[in-house]
Amino acid sequence: MSIHPDLDQPDGRDMSPARSAAFMDSYLDALNLVERLHRLLLDVIKDEFERVGLLEINAVQALLLFNVGDNEVTAGELKSRGYYQGSNVSYNLKKLVESGYMHHERSEIDRRSVRVRLTEKGRGVHVLITRLFRTHSEGLMDRGVLDQEGVEDITVALRRVERYWTEQIRYIY
Template sequence: MPQPSHSPVRPVPSLRPAPDVARADAYLESLQLLERLHRLLLDLIKDEFERLGRSDLTPVQALLIYNLGGSEVTAGELRSRGMYQGSNVSYNLKKLVELGYVSHERCDMDRRAVRVRLTSSGQDVRDHVCALFARHAEGLALSGVLDDPAIEAVNLQWRRIERFWLEQIRYIY
């Protein structure tokens, strides 16, 4: 009866280093946290407007008003600087115009484009969202949450990830 060979099995060499599984898991956890944080942000905005007795706006619309701020922009510019999908921003802008929070007018140079800006009612909504965010920032600062690691370092990391993702999108096309 032949004896089994005890020679060690050699792994096939890889052209790429094995991914750091712990790092990959941490990255995936970050993505899940980011997604949950965005949903929680919308819930916080919804609760704030419910407390104010304002049920005419969705949290996404209130956040869109906040991000519009004092600017006068096109829908395309809002898409490029926010987290808005094309049809969503168009639909929400139409609703915000109907509700009187946003005004719009055709661009003189390109009659196909529409420029939008906040009305005084829209500015009131923006002020409420700003006040909410200021209260949150104050509470987080008092609790020390913004210090370890410093929120500036966290933001730097997210900007780097954003830049990486943008490069991935550009690479595809």
């Protein structure tokens, strides 16, 4: 089997320096975009809270409430889902319990484990965020920003990156 001079790999993948550098540039752009999008999401939630006069909780806490939804979960489960990087999940859960947005209860089996679920007040925030996200999804479709296939393509690509990164963490040791 001969290897093309511009191809470093016998399987035909182009690993030329120019292509590798171009991919690296695109990869870094994508990483920056993901980070900016997360910060923008928090800003959008914060703006919605200011609009409706809900100033008692922050956007990260709102996402916690949204992601708990109708479930009863532990702090560890929320952390493992990875939604709250850069924030202290335990601190935010404590604040949400103190503010009446969540119930917490020690596990009968493992007293170190605390399970949380939304109160009526917490469900109200969940509904507010659900409406906000529904408005966004309809706006993206109505304005032709994204269609169903586009969202699915983005999701598939992001899941592949997530899987790759997860494998990197698992196999580094």
